Amino acid sequence: MSKTKATAAIVGPGNIGTDLMFKLMRRSTIIEPRFMVGVDPTSDGLARAKRLGLEASAEGVDWLLSQEELPDIVFEATSARAHQANAPRYAEAGILAVDLTPAAVGPYLCPPVNLSFNLDAPNVNMITCGGQATVPMVHAVSSVVPVPYAEIVASVSSRSAGPGTRANIDEFTETTAAAVEVIGGAEQGKAIIILNPVEPPLMMRNSVFCAIPEEAGEPGALQDRILESIHAMVRTVQEYVSGYHLRSDPQFDPARSTWRGQARVFIPIEVKGGGDYLPDYAGNLDIITAAAARVGDLLVAHRLGIATSWKSTSELGEQPADASAPERAGV
Amino acid sequence: MGDMSIRPEDAPVVGRDVTESEVLAHATTAGGPTDLRITDSTLRDGSHAMSHQFTEEQVRGVVSALDRAGVQVIEVSHGDGLGGSSFNYGFSLVDEFDLIAAAVDEATRAKIAVLMLPGLATVKHLKRAHAAGASVARIATHCTEADVSIQHFSEARDLGMETVGFLMLAHRASPQVLAQNARIMVDAGAECVYVVDSAGALVLSDAQERIQAVIDEVSRDGAQVGFHGHQNLSMGIANSVLAYQAGARQIDGALCALGAGAGNSPTEVLAATFERMGIRTGVDLGEVLSAAEEVVRPFIPRLPWMDRASITQGYAGVYSSFLLHAERAAERYGVPAHAILQRVGELGYVGGQEDMIIDVALQLSEEQQLGDLAAAGVR
Numbered sequence: 001m002s003k004t005k006a007t008a009a010i011v012g013p014g015n016i017g018t019d020l021m022f023k024l025m026r027r028s029t030i031i032e033p034r035f036m037v038g039v040d041p042t043s044d045g046l047a048r049a050k051r052l053g054l055e056a057s058a059e060g061v062d063w064l065l066s067q068e069e070l071p072d073i074v075f076e077a078t079s080a081r082a083h084q085a086n087a088p089r090y091a092e093a094g095i096l097a098v099d100l101t102p103a104a105v106g107p108y109l110c111p112p113v114n115l116s117f118n119l120d121a122p123n124v125n126m127i128t129c130g131g132q133a134t135v136p137m138v139h140a141v142s143s144v145v146p147v148p149y150a151e152i153v154a155s156v157s158s159r160s161a162g163p164g165t166r167a168n169i170d171e172f173t174e175t176t177a178a179a180v181e182v183i184g185g186a187e188q189g190k191a192i193i194i195l196n197p198v199e200p201p202l203m204m205r206n207s208v209f210c211a212i213p214e215e216a217g218e219p220g221a222l223q224d225r226i227l228e229s230i231h232a233m234v235r236t237v238q239e240y241v242s243g244y245h246l247r248s249d250p251q252f253d254p255a256r257s258t259w260r261g262q263a264r265v266f267i268p269i270e271v272k273g274g275g276d277y278l279p280d281y282a283g284n285l286d287i288i289t290a291a292a293a294r295v296g297d298l299l300v301a302h303r304l305g306i307a308t309s310w311k312s313t314s315e316l317g318e319q320p321a322d323a324s325a326p327e328r329a330g331v
Numbered sequence: 332m333g334d335m336s337i338r339p340e341d342a343p344v345v346g347r348d349v350t351e352s353e354v355l356a357h358a359t360t361a362g363g364p365t366d367l368r369i370t371d372s373t374l375r376d377g378s379h380a381m382s383h384q385f386t387e388e389q390v391r392g393v394v395s396a397l398d399r400a401g402v403q404v405i406e407v408s409h410g411d412g413l414g415g416s417s418f419n420y421g422f423s424l425v426d427e428f429d430l431i432a433a434a435v436d437e438a439t440r441a442k443i444a445v446l447m448l449p450g451l452a453t454v455k456h457l458k459r460a461h462a463a464g465a466s467v468a469r470i471a472t473h474c475t476e477a478d479v480s481i482q483h484f485s486e487a488r489d490l491g492m493e494t495v496g497f498l499m500l501a502h503r504a505s506p507q508v509l510a511q512n513a514r515i516m517v518d519a520g521a522e523c524v525y526v527v528d529s530a531g532a533l534v535l536s537d538a539q540e541r542i543q544a545v546i547d548e549v550s551r552d553g554a555q556v557g558f559h560g561h562q563n564l565s566m567g568i569a570n571s572v573l574a575y576q577a578g579a580r581q582i583d584g585a586l587c588a589l590g591a592g593a594g595n596s597p598t599e600v601l602a603a604t605f606e607r608m609g610i611r612t613g614v615d616l617g618e619v620l621s622a623a624e625e626v627v628r629p630f631i632p633r634l635p636w637m638d639r640a641s642i643t644q645g646y647a648g649v650y651s652s653f654l655l656h657a658e659r660a661a662e663r664y665g666v667p668a669h670a671i672l673q674r675v676g677e678l679g680y681v682g683g684q685e686d687m688i689i690d691v692a693l694q695l696s697e698e699q700q701l702g703d704l705a706a707a708g709v710r
Contacts, residue, residue, distance in 0.1 A: 151418050153686050158476060169479045170453040190417060193450040197475045197503075198679030207686035209418035248693045253663075258382065260422055268690055 003072075006300040009035035009064055009095075011086070012077030013045025013056070014162040015278060016100055019285040020075055021049060022276035023293040027316075029309040030300055031293075035071060037064045061086050065093055072303070073296055076101055079164040080171040087123055096303065097123040098296050100288055102168055102175035110135045110183050111294045112236040119302040126292050127183075129284035130154030130193055130206060131176040133244070137208040137267045138184030140233035144226045149211040149262070150186035152176065155194045157201035160282035169193065186210065204283035205247065208267040217254040217263025226250075230267060238320035239312040240290040243272030243283055245321035272321060361401025362440070365613040367580045367605070370404040371397050371598050372559070373627060374434065375446050377589035378410035379652040380635050384424040387433045389630055393586065394437040396622035401613045402598065404467055405441045407434045410591065410652055411683070412446040412471060413456035419685050420652075428463050435464030442466045446497070449479045451683060454486045461490045470516075471497035471527070473681045474504040477512035477519075484520035495557065495581070496521035498545075499682050502532040502648055506544030513545045513556075523555035523581050528570065529682055531563025531592055531645040538570040542577045550578065557581030560596040562588055563645025565637060567596030568604055575610060586619075586627040587634060592644045592651025594635025599623040643669040647676025656685045660692035670695055 008024060008031050010017045017036065024033050036049030041058040050056040057063045064071070073096040076083045083103035090097045099105060106123030109115075113136055117124070127135065134152035141147055154176070165172065173191045180189030196202050216222045230250055237244045247268035255263040271283025278285060297310035313320055373393055378385060390407065397405050409415030409427050416423040434443045444467035445460040457468055468487035470480045477498065487494045496516030501509055513524040526533075526541045533541070538558065546556045558574035560567035560583070571582045584601045588594030599622070602614040628634075635641070640658065644651055649672045657675070661668040671691050680687045 153419055153683075155684055155687075163478075166476075166479050167482065169449045170455075170482065173450065173453055174455075190414075192417070192419065192683065194681065194683040195450070195473065195476050195479065196679070196681050196684065197473065198681075202679075205687070205690075207419070207689075209686075211418075247690060251689060251693075258422060259418065264418060266418075266686075266689060268686070 003304050004306060005030050005032050006072035006304060007032050007034040007069070008296070009037060009071040009074045010077060011037045011061060011064065011074055012164065013038040013043050013049060014077060014164060015160060015282070015285055016162070016164070016289060017075070017077035018045040018048060019277040020077060020100070020289040020292060021052070021054070023289045024296070026276070027290070027293050027311050028297040030304070030306060031073065031296055035064055035067070037061065061089065065089060070095060072096060073098065073300055075292055075296065077164070080168045091122050096299050098292050098299070099123060099125045100292050101164065102128050102171035104175050104178070108179045108183050109291070109295050110179065111240060111291050112136045112233060113139045113183050115298070119299060124295060124299070126288055126295070127179040128172050128176045129156070129204070129288040130172065130191060131179045132287040132291050133204070133206045133269055133271055133284075134176070134208045135179050135184045136233045136237050137230060137269065138180050138186050138210060140229040141210045141212065141226055141265060142185030144229050145212050145216050145222065147186040147210045147212065149188045149190070150180050150184060151190040151192070151209045152180060153192045153194065153207040154284070155196055155202065155205045156284045157204070157281050158195045158197035159201050160204070160278055160284055161195050201281040203281045204271040204273070204287070206269040206271070208269065210265050210267075211259070211262040212265055214255045214263050216265070217252055219252070223252055226265060235320070239314065240294060241271060241274070241283070241286045242313040242318045242320045243274065243280065243286065245270055245272070361399065361615040361618060362613055364611060366611045367575055367582055368403050369598060369601055369612050369614055370406060370444060370557075370581060370583050371402045371585060372406045372583050372595060373585040373589050373598070374430070375406040375408045376410060376591055376595050377585050378408070379591035379655065380589050380594065380631070380633070382655060383409055383416065383421045385430060387425055387430060390430045390433050391437045392626050393622070394434045394441070396618070396626045397586075398438045398441045400615050400618035400622055401440070402619070403441055403613060404444050405434060405438065406444040406446060406469065407431050408446045412448045412452055413460055414447070414452035428459055431460055431463040431465055442493070444469050444495070446471060447483065448472070448683065449483050454483060457483065457487060458490065461492060466492055467495060468492040469495040469497050470521070471499050474498040474501050474509055474512055477515040480516060481519040484516065488520040494521050494523075496524040497527050497559070498524060499527045499529045500648070500650060501526045501528055501541055502530060502537060506540045509541050510544040510548035513549050517549045517552050517554045521554065523557050524549055525557035525559050525581065525583070526574070527559040528561055529650050530648045531561030531566065531651060532648040533570055534564060534566055535569060535573060538566070539573040539577050542574045542579050546578045555580045557583065559583040561590065561645070561651050562593040562595065562635065562637065563641050563651065568600050571596050571601055572604065572608070575605070586623040587631060589627060589631060590635060590651070592635070592654050593637040593641035597623065640668045640672055643672045647673050649676045650680070650682045652682070653685060653688060656688045660688050664692040664696045666692055666695040666699060
């Protein structure tokens with residue numbers, strides 16, 4: 001009998017793992033979250049998963065792999081080092097892996113940019129939250145003009161950055177910078193992450209700076225085309241995360257000698273989360289969990305030979321954030 | 332609150348005035364036993380005030396003069412630390428690793444230190460700095476986020492570097508929270524933890540209480556405590572003296588105060604003040620005065636100063652390096668720099684969030700236009 005549903009395990013019951021559980025439940029009908037796996041018996045995420053009917057264990061991946069029925073797909077939300085160790089074990093057991101750590105074992109995936117990937121890939125990488133929020137913008141610019149250099153700054157509230165994120169801060173910047181190049185299309189990429197503890201927490205905020213040709217730094221047709229491309233990409237991302245929006249209009253500046261003779265565009269992105277787990281300031285969770293749910297749904301549909309079930313923002317009947325009226329959170 | 336009284340051993344040498352000719356005739360006292368160690372940050376914090384345009388010649392001149400004066404540690408990096416060269420913080424004129432190598436080449440006694448902020452720089456940057464000859468790793472986080480630095484301390488120790496932790500914007504954490512974060516850094520391998528008054532916002536007892544709390548937490552492990560001051564409210568020197576009295580044994584300064592905001596505690600004033608108090612820094616006063624006056628002063632485009640914008644930074648608790656970025660945004664968007672900085676303080680942005688200055692300037696500009704329309708009777 002052919003399966004119509006795939007079972008999933010989430011490894012890492014922290015902020016990202018817990019938010020992902022909700023995303024899978026809401027947005028995919030062909031993925032059934034069955035296991036939640038951690039290492040800390042007092043984890044809030046394990047208790048929550050249990051209450052929602054998942055089998056939860058604090059005995060790690062050894063426990064998961066000793067189950068009689070293994071999951072079809074595993075979502076890893078631990079740390080880069082843990083995924084590097086676990087990835088070969090999942091592969092050996094024939095389990096698909098969607099990696100939400102910056103381990104970058106498999107190819108980088110950013111759904112609005114490179115969803116047509118090799119669906120037979122046994123392991124795919126979701127870059128980082130900052131990467132999911134910024135790579136689409138770099139791509140929007142680089143698809144109109146050459147981008148010799150792009151730099152992204154991701155600011156997230158301290159409360160939404162769990163121990164995995166904190167232990168992986170180097171991997172975060174390196175993986176994000178690499179994805180800005182490989183998927184974003186910049187010749188050279190740089191990534192910066194800032195944790196801000198202010199209360200009430202700040203909403204996830206990302207700045208994208210792209211070096212652009214001198215002509216594009218001045219008002220004109222080329223600049224208009226870049227703007228159009230940015231706005232179109234915002235709408236595409238909103239189909240995953242309705243709270244993704246421009247905080248203000250992109251700012252173009254003519255070339256300056258102190259910018260190594262480059263003109264630039266500055267794109268301020270704010271991501272309001274869906275509040276599935278942490279409150280709406282934690283858009284950094286949504287931007288990566290929504291992308292992982294989308295990719296997981298696609299992989300599972302391909303493997304089972306069935307139709308995808310993932311629902312976009314408009315299919316869910318949600319309203320995307322209005323780009324012309326940016327949130328004024330905290331002001 | 333901490334003990335504010337001056338203990339006998341800290342009392343200044345009084346009863347006789349030291350004349351200028353005595354200072355100048357002073358035989359070199361560089362080196363020898365010291366009661367505290369001064370780290371000079373002219374070539375790192377000063378990079379902000381220079382818009383990161385230091386030349387190799389300037390770096391060689393400053394290192395040579397500081398080394399001659401007996402300053403034991405000289406910090407060289409982009410103002411925002413290794414890897415700071417960027418759109419967000421400003422591009423360096425000269426690659427910082429070339430500047431570090433030049434500094435190492437020039438120093439005969441002084442150790443060369445580098446600053447790194449996890450999230451901006453990685454262990455790879457640290458390894459390159461070490462390969463260029465840097466021997467002190469100063470690893471900085473916002474004062475409540477020390478746990479992002481754990482991997483960097485352990486790597487720095489593995490490289491054989493001396494390790495210093497930097498808890499930035501220290502006014503934003505209570506003494507207790509600051510001590511907890513210092514604990515995390517010491518457990519990770521920091522040999523000294525600094526209370527860093529990045530906004531120049533700590534006023535006397537604010538500084539002393541924090542330093543005392545950190546000392547109480549880490550001194551039992553043999554770790555030292557340091558203080559890095561800014562002059563936004565003119566407290567750099569006074570806070571440094573209080574820090575020493577509380578037990579801090581590493582103090583930062585910069586020649587001619589060359590640093591972000593209204594600048595750092597001037598190294599030459601620290602040397603003079605501690606000498607008057609009979610506290611040995613190992614720094615020769617005549618040499619360090621000459622370094623400030625003859626080497627640094629001539630190349631500074633604008634001396635750091637307590638003006639409306641930088642005082643606002645101290646008052647509103649804003650990261651000092653935001654100053655020039657706010658001035659540039661003020662010019663671009665037609666809103667006052669001090670108003671931008673005031674708003675940045677209210678919103679609680681932390682070090683590294685220079686990009687938010689553009690957001691704030693845009694908001695203020697929008698509010699200004701709406702205000703103008705309202706004043707003109709438009710609804």
